[in-house]
Amino acid sequence: MAAVERPFVEIDQVSMRYGGAEGTLALRDATLSVARGEFVAVVGPSGCGKSTLMKLVSGLWPSSAGSVIVGGQEVDRPLPMVGMAFQNPTLLPWRTILANVMLPLEVVEPHRRRLRAERAAYEAKARQLLAMVGLAGFEGKYPYQLSGGMQQRASLCRALIHDPQLLMLDEPFGALDIFTREDLWAQLQEVCLTLKPTVILVTHDLKEAVYLADRVLVMSSRPGRILAERRVPFPRPRRLDDTYTAEFQALVHELRDHINAARQGQETDHAA
Amino acid sequence: MPHDAGPQGEGAPAPPRGDAPAPRRGDANARRVEAMAAAARRRRRLQGMLPWLIILGTFLLWEAAVHGFAIDAFILPAPSAIAASMVQWWQPLLENAWQTLMTTLVGFGLAIVFGLALGVAIGSSTLLYHGLYPLLIGFNSVPKVAVVPILVIWFGIGTVPAIITAFLISFFPIVVNVATGIATVEPELRDVLRALGARPLDIIRKVGLPRAMPYFFASLKIAITVAFVGSILAETVAANKGIGQLMMLASSRFDVPLVFAGLMVTAFMGVAMYAVAAAIEQRTTGWAMRGQGEQQVSGVGGA
Numbered sequence: 001m002a003a004v005e006r007p008f009v010e011i012d013q014v015s016m017r018y019g020g021a022e023g024t025l026a027l028r029d030a031t032l033s034v035a036r037g038e039f040v041a042v043v044g045p046s047g048c049g050k051s052t053l054m055k056l057v058s059g060l061w062p063s064s065a066g067s068v069i070v071g072g073q074e075v076d077r078p079l080p081m082v083g084m085a086f087q088n089p090t091l092l093p094w095r096t097i098l099a100n101v102m103l104p105l106e107v108v109e110p111h112r113r114r115l116r117a118e119r120a121a122y123e124a125k126a127r128q129l130l131a132m133v134g135l136a137g138f139e140g141k142y143p144y145q146l147s148g149g150m151q152q153r154a155s156l157c158r159a160l161i162h163d164p165q166l167l168m169l170d171e172p173f174g175a176l177d178i179f180t181r182e183d184l185w186a187q188l189q190e191v192c193l194t195l196k197p198t199v200i201l202v203t204h205d206l207k208e209a210v211y212l213a214d215r216v217l218v219m220s221s222r223p224g225r226i227l228a229e230r231r232v233p234f235p236r237p238r239r240l241d242d243t244y245t246a247e248f249q250a251l252v253h254e255l256r257d258h259i260n261a262a263r264q265g266q267e268t269d270h271a272a
Numbered sequence: 273m274p275h276d277a278g279p280q281g282e283g284a285p286a287p288p289r290g291d292a293p294a295p296r297r298g299d300a301n302a303r304r305v306e307a308m309a310a311a312a313r314r315r316r317r318l319q320g321m322l323p324w325l326i327i328l329g330t331f332l333l334w335e336a337a338v339h340g341f342a343i344d345a346f347i348l349p350a351p352s353a354i355a356a357s358m359v360q361w362w363q364p365l366l367e368n369a370w371q372t373l374m375t376t377l378v379g380f381g382l383a384i385v386f387g388l389a390l391g392v393a394i395g396s397s398t399l400l401y402h403g404l405y406p407l408l409i410g411f412n413s414v415p416k417v418a419v420v421p422i423l424v425i426w427f428g429i430g431t432v433p434a435i436i437t438a439f440l441i442s443f444f445p446i447v448v449n450v451a452t453g454i455a456t457v458e459p460e461l462r463d464v465l466r467a468l469g470a471r472p473l474d475i476i477r478k479v480g481l482p483r484a485m486p487y488f489f490a491s492l493k494i495a496i497t498v499a500f501v502g503s504i505l506a507e508t509v510a511a512n513k514g515i516g517q518l519m520m521l522a523s524s525r526f527d528v529p530l531v532f533a534g535l536m537v538t539a540f541m542g543v544a545m546y547a548v549a550a551a552i553e554q555r556t557t558g559w560a561m562r563g564q565g566e567q568q569v570s571g572v573g574g575a
Contacts, residue, residue, distance in 0.1 A: 058467050077469065084467040090460045094482045094559040106478065107470045142559050162468075 006072070007033035008198050009057065009166060014066035015223075016052050026052045028223035029066070036165075039192060039199040041213035043206055043255060045263045049224030050202040054170045057200065058084050070166055080108040083164030083197075085172040089151035091143040097154050098139035101126045104162040111162055129157040132194070133187045149180035156188065160195065167192075169201040173208065182240055185211055189237060206252045206259070210234075211243055218258040228258045349529040354536060357529035364518060369537045372503055372515040375431055376541075379438025380499040387443050387495075388488070391450025395484065396476050401451065412444040416502060417509070424510045434506035434514060441502035442495035449491035453484025486560040489553035496545045500538060 009032075016027040027049040034040045044050050055061040057068055059078040068075040070082065083104070091100045105111040105122055115122060130139060133153040143151055152172060159167060173181040185208060192199060192212075203209050209216045210232055218228040230251065234242060242248055331351045337343070338350040345353055358365060394401045416437055423433035457480055465475045507516025515534050522530035554561070 059469075060463060060467055078467050080469045082467065084464075086460065086463070088460060090458075090464050092461065092464075092479065092482065094485070094557070103464075103478065104468050107465060107468045107474055144559070158464075168467075 008036040009034040010069040012067050014063045017064045025223040028225055032226055036198055037196050039214045041201045041209035041216045043209045044219030045221050048219045048221045051170055054168055054202050058082055058168050081165045083159035084168040085155050085159040087171040087174050089155040091151055093143050096140050101157045101161055108162045149176050167197045167199045171203055206255045210251050220262045346528055349532055353529045354532045358533045368515045368518040371513045373541055375434045376438050376499045376503040379435040380442055382439045383442040383446055387446030391447045395451035395454025416441050420506050420509045429510045433510055434503045437506040438499040438502035442499040445491045445494045449487040450484050453487030454480040457483050486557045492549045496549050497542050500542050
């Protein structure tokens with residue numbers, strides 16, 4: 001990414017405190033920027049404010065201090081150009097998979113206006129997305145008829161259907177078993193190579209972060225700050241076998257050391 | 273549930289004998305699965321017939337008791353006497369039942385419209401919830417019998433007080449259920465829409481209302497039966513038409529079989545309307561039932 005271009009996401013000195021002035025400080029002076037089309041993973045020990053960061057960037061919560069700018073626009077409310085997938089699939093149980101995937105189109109302009117007239121085209125797009133993650137043939141099923149991994153895939157399609165410029169993934173594979181997770185990594189990479197969105201992925205899985213991201217950021221424990229940053233040099237498309245190479249392992253190990261340091265810091269905090 | 277069906281039939285698993293165990297065990301298992309499926313089929317058939325059998329049995333018992341203890345028709349008429357009265361008075365019964373049905377349905381329809389609206393409002397706003405709930409409960413605690421005379425003063429004798437009573441009595445369960453359904457929407461589901469920049473009205477339409485539908489239909493099944501209570505109550509006090517009025521007339525003439533005939537017709541209408549509400553519920557909120565038919569299959573498969 002050329003440095004001359006303005007970053008797509010700019011998070012500048014953002015802090016977040018819960019429950020008034022005396023409340024818990026979840027995030028302190030977090031500063032990071034993401035270039036257009038870049039895939040950034042944020043890792044850190046649990047409770048370090050990763051999810052808080054997501055809520056702030058997506059505009060679900062207002063920050064206590066600092067500014068979040070996405071696409072040159074200050075985030076003071078949820079922006080329709082953002083697609084979000086959560087830790088749980090959060091599909092609406094009364095809608096079929098296809099109707100679930102098409103939900104954002106009923107809300108986000110300009111699709112909302114066009115949906116009625118161009119339903120066939122939008123439906124084809126939804127089916128295509130579902131096929132991309134291996135869910136062809138499940139469009140008419142209800143969420144409860146699908147496994148957790150399949151639901152999560154559908155939720156990924158839902159996050160992508162309205163062509164978001166920024167894709168926010170909040171530990172989307174955290175609740176899945178390792179085999180399903182690896183499957184979905186490969187599918188997500190493929191989707192990202194095709195659609196080229198800007199992605200922020202929050203995870204506690206270092207292997208996942210290194211496999212998927214262009215850049216990995218390590219957060220300290222609460223209150224969260226960006227401790228370290230590592231660029232992932234491996235070429236794309238990456239294969240699952242690549243995750244067993246020495247270079248890959250070395251990078252994971254290095255990040256692991258950062259996390260350990262962050263957790264140690266947490267313990268001394270408690271001791272103090 | 274299919275598990276309790278196992279031991280009763282011939283399909284109960286035979287203990288392995290030791291000679292050629294592998295194929296025989298497979299056979300026994302297949303027989304057992306088949307026996308369970310057969311038992312499930314039998315049970316379903318029985319389930320379908322049971323209500324009719326029980327109704328028939330009740331009437332037979334009733335008939336026998338009336339004859340056996342020589343109970344006077346003035347105290348308790350036998351089902352045969354009630355049936356005879358129904359045949360004799362079929363025309364006024366039909367006309368008045370129609371009147372009561374229409375009255376009830378109009379009141380019930382109003383209760384649905386206003387109950388849904390108020391339920392949505394209360395369910396989606398904590399302010400309204402806390403503000404209106406005490407009033408609603410107070411209102412619902414007032415016996416509707418006491419309200420009918422007031423309605424008569426306002427609207428005169430006739431259909432209107434009956435409609436309003438049916439409305440008043442069936443309104444409350446709808447409001448409470450819809451409000452509960454909307455107020456208990458999972459925050460995660462709401463966040464899905466909020467993250468897209470949805471307006472509050474969108475969130476109610478796309479998440480709140482569908483989420484409240486199972487609650488709504490559950491309340492309809494209660495509301496439709498109590499709506500009959502309301503309209504007939506008003507008819508007995510102040511009306512010139514309707515099943516309630518017919519029963520009052522019959523009892524003033526000491527025609528007890530006709531009173532019972534009126535009760536029978538009312539019960540029939542209640543059951544019929546309940547069945548309609550239940551059928552609509554099943555069609556529209558199947559997602560909440562999670563395909564109870566499939567569970568039986570998985571139960572057999574897992575055995």
